[in-house]
Each structure stands twice: as C-alpha cells, then as structure tokens.
Amino acid sequence: MDHILTYMTFVPIAGALIVLCLPSAAHNLIRWTAAIATVPPLLLAIWLFVNFDRTQAGFQFVEHYPWIPSFNIEYFVGVDGISITMVLLTALLSFLCMFASWGIEKAVKGYFALFLLLDAAMMGVFVALDFFLFYIFWELMLLPMYFLIGIWGGPRREYAAIKFFLYTLAGSVLMLLALLALYFTQTPHTFDMTKLMAAHATYSHSFQTVIWIALFIGFAIKIPAFPFHTWLPDAHVEAPTAISVILAGVLLKMGTYGILRINFGMLPQATAELSYYFLGALGTFNIVYGALCAMAQKDLKKLVAYSSISHMGYVMLGMASFTPQGIQGAVLQMFNHGTVTAMLFLLVGVIYDRAHHREIEGFGGLASIMPVYTGVTGLAFFAAMGLPGLSAFISEVLVLLGAWQKYPGLTAISASAVILTAGYLLWTLQRMFLGKVNEKYVSLAEISGREIFTLAPLAVIVVILGVYPHAILDLMSRSLNSLNQLVLASL
Amino acid sequence: MNLGNLPSLGYILPELILVVTILAVFIADLVVREKERLGELALAGAALSLLAVARLASTPGGWLFSKMIVQDPFGVFFKVIFALAAMAAIWMSLDSKEITGPNQGEYYGLLLSSTLGMYFMASSANLLMAYLSLEFVSLTSYALTGYLRHDRRSGEAALKYLIYGGVASGTMIYGMSWLFGLAGSLDFVQINSALAHGDPNKLAVFIAVLLTLAGFGYKVAAVPFHMWVPDVYTGAPIPVSAFLSVGSKAAGFALLMRVFYPALSQLGADGSWQFLPGVDWPQLVLVLSMVTMTLGNLSALSQRNLKRLLAYSSIAHAGYMLMGFVVLSNEGLRAMMFYMVVYYLMNIGAFLVVMIVANSTGREDIDGYRGLAWRGGAAPAVAMAIFLFSLTGLPPLAGFVGKFYLFAAVIRQQLYFLALVGVLNSVISLYYYARVVRTMFLDLPEGDEAPVTVSMHNGALMWGLSAATIVLGLYWAPIIALADRSLQFFMG
Numbered sequence: 001m002d003h004i005l006t007y008m009t010f011v012p013i014a015g016a017l018i019v020l021c022l023p024s025a026a027h028n029l030i031r032w033t034a035a036i037a038t039v040p041p042l043l044l045a046i047w048l049f050v051n052f053d054r055t056q057a058g059f060q061f062v063e064h065y066p067w068i069p070s071f072n073i074e075y076f077v078g079v080d081g082i083s084i085t086m087v088l089l090t091a092l093l094s095f096l097c098m099f100a101s102w103g104i105e106k107a108v109k110g111y112f113a114l115f116l117l118l119d120a121a122m123m124g125v126f127v128a129l130d131f132f133l134f135y136i137f138w139e140l141m142l143l144p145m146y147f148l149i150g151i152w153g154g155p156r157r158e159y160a161a162i163k164f165f166l167y168t169l170a171g172s173v174l175m176l177l178a179l180l181a182l183y184f185t186q187t188p189h190t191f192d193m194t195k196l197m198a199a200h201a202t203y204s205h206s207f208q209t210v211i212w213i214a215l216f217i218g219f220a221i222k223i224p225a226f227p228f229h230t231w232l233p234d235a236h237v238e239a240p241t242a243i244s245v246i247l248a249g250v251l252l253k254m255g256t257y258g259i260l261r262i263n264f265g266m267l268p269q270a271t272a273e274l275s276y277y278f279l280g281a282l283g284t285f286n287i288v289y290g291a292l293c294a295m296a297q298k299d300l301k302k303l304v305a306y307s308s309i310s311h312m313g314y315v316m317l318g319m320a321s322f323t324p325q326g327i328q329g330a331v332l333q334m335f336n337h338g339t340v341t342a343m344l345f346l347l348v349g350v351i352y353d354r355a356h357h358r359e360i361e362g363f364g365g366l367a368s369i370m371p372v373y374t375g376v377t378g379l380a381f382f383a384a385m386g387l388p389g390l391s392a393f394i395s396e397v398l399v400l401l402g403a404w405q406k407y408p409g410l411t412a413i414s415a416s417a418v419i420l421t422a423g424y425l426l427w428t429l430q431r432m433f434l435g436k437v438n439e440k441y442v443s444l445a446e447i448s449g450r451e452i453f454t455l456a457p458l459a460v461i462v463v464i465l466g467v468y469p470h471a472i473l474d475l476m477s478r479s480l481n482s483l484n485q486l487v488l489a490s491l
Numbered sequence: 492m493n494l495g496n497l498p499s500l501g502y503i504l505p506e507l508i509l510v511v512t513i514l515a516v517f518i519a520d521l522v523v524r525e526k527e528r529l530g531e532l533a534l535a536g537a538a539l540s541l542l543a544v545a546r547l548a549s550t551p552g553g554w555l556f557s558k559m560i561v562q563d564p565f566g567v568f569f570k571v572i573f574a575l576a577a578m579a580a581i582w583m584s585l586d587s588k589e590i591t592g593p594n595q596g597e598y599y600g601l602l603l604s605s606t607l608g609m610y611f612m613a614s615s616a617n618l619l620m621a622y623l624s625l626e627f628v629s630l631t632s633y634a635l636t637g638y639l640r641h642d643r644r645s646g647e648a649a650l651k652y653l654i655y656g657g658v659a660s661g662t663m664i665y666g667m668s669w670l671f672g673l674a675g676s677l678d679f680v681q682i683n684s685a686l687a688h689g690d691p692n693k694l695a696v697f698i699a700v701l702l703t704l705a706g707f708g709y710k711v712a713a714v715p716f717h718m719w720v721p722d723v724y725t726g727a728p729i730p731v732s733a734f735l736s737v738g739s740k741a742a743g744f745a746l747l748m749r750v751f752y753p754a755l756s757q758l759g760a761d762g763s764w765q766f767l768p769g770v771d772w773p774q775l776v777l778v779l780s781m782v783t784m785t786l787g788n789l790s791a792l793s794q795r796n797l798k799r800l801l802a803y804s805s806i807a808h809a810g811y812m813l814m815g816f817v818v819l820s821n822e823g824l825r826a827m828m829f830y831m832v833v834y835y836l837m838n839i840g841a842f843l844v845v846m847i848v849a850n851s852t853g854r855e856d857i858d859g860y861r862g863l864a865w866r867g868g869a870a871p872a873v874a875m876a877i878f879l880f881s882l883t884g885l886p887p888l889a890g891f892v893g894k895f896y897l898f899a900a901v902i903r904q905q906l907y908f909l910a911l912v913g914v915l916n917s918v919i920s921l922y923y924y925a926r927v928v929r930t931m932f933l934d935l936p937e938g939d940e941a942p943v944t945v946s947m948h949n950g951a952l953m954w955g956l957s958a959a960t961i962v963l964g965l966y967w968a969p970i971i972a973l974a975d976r977s978l979q980f981f982m983g
Contacts (some may be wrong), residue, residue: 173914180902
C-alpha cells in the first residue's frame, strides 16, 4: 500500500489504454472493462477512508520522486483531511458514472477511454502536491471534457464544449503565471506545495494580493462564481448525463479545493484581507442569484445546473468565515453537494431517456406512473433543499452558524435564500409529479435496476451523513483547523 | 582554434556531404528515369549529413576559414534541426501529389541547397557570411515556392516572397553597413569589442540594430515583416511550406541569436546578458513580440484554408519565441532552443496531416475536414488533434512544455505584462485550433466525403511525430539538457 495514491490515479489510465486496444464493435466488453478499471480506485478509496489517521493535520500516504530534476519538478502526491474527502467523492462518482453511461451507443470506445482519462486527471488534481503536477492534471481534464461534451452532448454541444474549454483555459493560464511567480520566490526554486506554504510569510504584500487575485480568477471560473458562471448552464445542460454528474459533482469542487489548498495555504495574509469581498459577499450573491435563476428555468436540467451555482455559494461563504464551523461546513458542503447534485443529474437523465425532453411543464402526475422514481427524486430534492435529517442540512447549518459570527448581514441574506431554494424545488416537484396525469406519459417505464444501482449508494450516503456527519467531519477537522489558524494568525 | 582554409575542411563534413549530394542529384537527374529515386538519394544525403553533424557535437569550438565560420555546440544544435527538417520535407515530398513530374531533380537539389544555406547561417561568424548565407537560403526558397509552375497561386507566392525578401535584405545590408562603419569590422567578436570599449554614437548604433533586425524579422516571420508568410505558405507545395515554417524560421532565429547575443551583448557571470551600452534593443523586440503573437492569432481566427491558418499560427509562434529572446538570459535562449525542437515536431506534423488530406481529397479548406474522424480511419484526425492542441500549448503535450519554459524565463525577469499577453494569446489561439478539431470530431460528415487514407509511408512519420509530441510532453529532461549543453557560443 506504499503507492496507493499513484494506483488510484493511474489505474484508470491503464484502463483507458486497454479500452483503446479492444475492438470497436465489442460494446459490452468495452463497458465492462471501463467499469472494472474504476473499481480498484474505489476499493483503495475505502481502504484510505479506514486507514486515514484522523489525528494528523499534515499530509499522509506521501510519495515523492524527482521528475525533471533540472527544473526541480517532482512527482509528489499525498492527501490530507481536505483532499481525502474529494478523493473519496471522485472515486465513488467515477465508478457510478460508468454505469450511468451504459446507454451510450455512439463511438463507445472513444467515450469510455476519454472518461477514464478524465477520472485519472480528476484524481490527480486532488492528490498532487507539486504545483506543476497539479497544473498538468488540471489541464489534462480539459481535453477529455471537451470531447465528451462536444461529441456525446445535446443539440448545442459544440457551443457548450468550446465555451467550457475557453473559459477554463483562460482561468488556468492565469494560474500558470501565478505558479511560476511563486516558483521563483524560493531559493532553490521549487514547485513543492508544502515548501511554498511554509514560506508564506516571506511574500511581500502587493505580491500576495496580485497572485491571490490571479489564482482566484482561475478557481472562480471553475466554481463557478458570478460573473464567470455563464459556461456552466450551457455545459451542464448539453453534456450527457454521466458527464453532467462529473461536472457538477467533482469539477466544480476543484475551484473551491484550489482556493483552500493554494490561496488559503500559500497566501493566508491576502486571504484574510480579500475574503470578505471575493468569497463572502460574492458567495452570498451566488446563493441568491443561482436560486433566482433556477426558479425561472423551464428545463429541469438547467434548473439543477443553476441550483449548483447557488449551493456552491454556501461553500464560498463558509470558507470566508474563518471559523471552525464555517470552514468545516464548507468542505462538508462540497462533499454533500457532490452526492446530492449527482443524484439530481442522474434523475434528470432517467426521465430524459424515457420522455426525450426535460420541460418541467411537460410532465404531470408522474407520481402515479413511476412511484419508485418519484420517491428517489423526492429524497434528492429534499436533500438539496436542506431538510433536517439529510446531509446537506448539516453542512448548510454549519456554514450559516460559522458565518453568522463574522458577517451577520450576509448570513441573514443567505439563510433567507433557503426559502427560494425550497420554493423552486417544491414547485418543480408539484408540477412534475403531482396534479393531473399527462396522458402522453402513462406508459413510461419505471426506473430500472441499473439506474437504481447508480442512485442507491448516493442515497445511502445522503441519509447517513444526515444523521452522522462525523464520518466525514472527523477526517478533515484537524487539517482544516490548522489551515484556519494559519489564516487567523495573519488577520 | 583558428583554422585556415584547408584544415577547416575536416570540420565542414556535413556541408560537404550536402554539396556532394546536391551534385549527385543533379547528375542523376540526367540519367535516372524513375524520378522518385532522386528523392531517396536526397534523403540519404540529408541523413548522412545529420550523422556527420552529430559526430561534430563533441568537438571543441573554433574558427574555420579564417574566422568566417564558427564551429560551436550552438551551431550543431541548429544544424540538427535543419537536417531533420530537410529529411521530413523530403519524406513528405516522396508521397506528395504536388511533387511529381520530370522536375523533381531540381526540387530536391533546391531543397538541399536551402538546407546548406541554413547550415551556414547558423554558423556565421561574420556579417558578410551571415548576409550571403541568408540570401542563399532566400533565393532557393523563392524557387521552391514557385515550384508548381502551372499553379497561379504558387507563382504569385514566389513573386511576393521575392519582393518582400528583396526589401528586407536591402534594409538589412544597409544596417550592416552602419554596423561596419561604427565598429570598423565585419567580424562579430571585433564588433563586440569595438562597441563595448569604444564610445559609439548611441543613436547610430540603435539605427544600425533596427535596420539589421529587418532581415532577421523577415526570416523568422515577425511583424512587420510577416506579410509574405500567408501567401507563401498557401501557394507553395505543402512539403515546402512545412520546410520553410520550421527550417527557415529556425535559421532566422539561430542567426538572430548569434548576432544579438554574442555580438551585441555581453555575458555576465550569472548567466544573464547585458546588452551593450546604447543598444536598447530588448524593449523594441519586446513590443515586436507582443504585436507579432497578437496579430498572428487574431488574423488566424477567420482563416478557412488550413495552410493559411497554419501560416498565421506560425507568425504567432514567432512572437512566442521572441519572448525568450527579449529576456536577456541564458534561460530565455534555452527556452527558445527547446521550443524550436517542439515546434519542429508539431508544425511538421500539422502540415503532414494537411498533405495527407490534400493527397486524398484534393482539399485544403476547413470544410474538407468535416467529420474526418467519422469517415472511417480516424488516424489523421487524431494525429491532427494532437498536433493542434500541442500548438495551443495544452499539457501533456510537448507544446505546453515549450511554452512553459518561455513563460518561466519571462516571469523570472518579472516581465509580467509580456507574460500576460502571451498567455492570453494562447487562449485566443485555442479558438481557431479547436475549430479545426471541432470540424473533424464534432461535426459529422454530410455523406459524400471520401474517407482519408494514410499510406504506410506517411503514416510512419505521422505516428512518429505524434508519439514524440506526447512523450516530450511527459518527459523532456534529455532535450532540455541538450539545449543547455548546446548553449555555448564560441567567442575565441
């Protein structure tokens, strides 16, 4: 188990290479091979969850090798309490999404090979501790994503794919400049994140501010924070179901993860100064804006997409609070949003596969036609709403409790937005599942076993974390508290 | 080491091999009926010359032919690139629908002559030698561009190339005459010491540098001497466009570096260069670099002909490479040399796919690429995507590493604005490169397009270049070490 993180990252790439060697016509063989390639990372993730030392704040399962010695670039991976939650989420969603992709019939080989490459890149982003390596994985994600949206997406897929690509690249090139600037501050020059974090006190004030903002723009595009969010509705709506799940479930978290890991860890002083506006106020705006936009949507998938913007706002607000509750709530919210929104997108996919449209108004009385589907959707909607007893409630309450101590005004606005969230979700439930049965859809098939299989693990997690959030909170509290102390010390 | 004429001959074996091959091609042209054999002969000559260059890598530096030519690792590095570019161009020509007919002997002879001129450009030690070799490369390039005699575009391109070339080299030699007047010598080393220890008129030196820059700017395709590029790349046969875009550009950069670094600057102990007092050329080149990349990328946005698109992209890349030139450090020069290698792989590769498609369908416009990935045989589309994304500078492809080193050199010198312009240009360039990828992968064929077949011959080069583009994107330590070792100018 010495190289556990390496295995988790590179087994999918090996899977992708195997898939590429299979005959194109053997669709089922390709599907099963791809699915099996995501099993080892999942099992290792479970092993990691069990064996992770919860009393340590630092990095564990570290691997450290030179890569390009002349430029001091290293292969350096490890996890701490912040990244392990994301690693778990990535491994789980990668596995489930393979099964959610079973219905893909066009160029099956290409789809699964690219999907596995995407899995590897996502895992790499969360485990990388060398800034250069982090950047490589961050960018490596773009190529498969572009093709996955562009080839297998909906009617406006070309537009959505290039828009996603351009937005993300624009953000990441700013990150490239920032990482080079940080690299040259050290003697000897280094991309080692732990060294760059340790040297945080040596950066001058103006340098910190400029680098912080450059990095923030890169990450804010990914979150996505207003005004960089416009790629999200397009990309999420046009992407095939499994890719929407990955986009919302994992990719958005990279933005907030990057801010925590890099902006907080390396530039705590600038973080302390700039967070109110860039994270707190902007996060609150995201919450309200996303909810209002969601309310106005006629397309179910677009509604879920905008709800993501709203929910990611809680993460930003919690991070800005610099209180233990707030920041733990933020990371817990990242995890919970990953599971809940994954369920929502999967459920949208289920109904779209049957009815071939997603107009909310076009349905009615589905509860009597598809009772099981209705039940699962109800659970997911209530979880997204933040109903007590389900996971998102805990994280939102923690965020609001933490933020209240610092920004009562913003917190009051954010808390009120919960009403908006409940509004659009309940209204959607009412229009789709209750009321008069739409005669067109009386013969819709009930949710299938494979679809249940992709949803059930997520539903179980949502319920468990609703009553026992410590399963995740224990993992991260040490690391987050020490990070929080670092920022508080420079306030 | 300062050798006279006869002892020098042993050190110019690569050049001699080329000369012999050129003569052999011309003679064989008279007797051989199967003209394809001539290409194979030329290929063998270029390969032998490459081996001879490689053998010279470990010899100590020195002057040849009474200080007309210099032998040093820097020159060897570029000669390897020229030889490889010539080999790739000949390899492409062997299976090109444009390079056929009875005139192939001339074609291969001219191609090798151009390569010979590039060899001399990279190893000039004297303004006269620099000018003569540059003109030699230009003249052969004009003829190569106009090789398609019955194609009006080809003729027009050659004429434009000639006129722009004439203006640029006239300006350059005027500037060189100023340098000669100021320094009293044509020799790079003596110019350097005269400018450093004398007290030349600053304005006069600046004007001399400015005018000299014209000729080099023309060769590397930098603004404002870039106007010939789109027409020439579009009109010339595709292997010639590929050859010019890499070989001619590399030769221009080699000479540019040799004149502006060892001749017009002085190396400090810490690996940073100080330009000579009064010659404030970096500011000028900095502006040129930003304008070149921006103009190249913005013009490429609306191109529908692939060769023309690659021409504007080649202008943009000249701008990127100039970033390494303005930072006045060995890191910048090393980054440029590394970028040349990477650029060779991806740009030859892109032109190769253009040729494969043109061979198969006769089309060079972007609509000819519609649904290329779905017409049966996705290989050219996949390879093209690799080359284009590498040109954009996306990891894990070699183009990213090249750009990374350039940006690192720029950030190191704290030229943040230049770096910002550079990265934003990369984002702009993504749009037009991705448009080609979109047409190949995201658009579906409309039904009547024929599948594109790849011959074994072209396929071997295509996969070789693609594999190298990926491998260098993951592990490039040997190449950067080579560039590091090669960064030695012999100054006596």
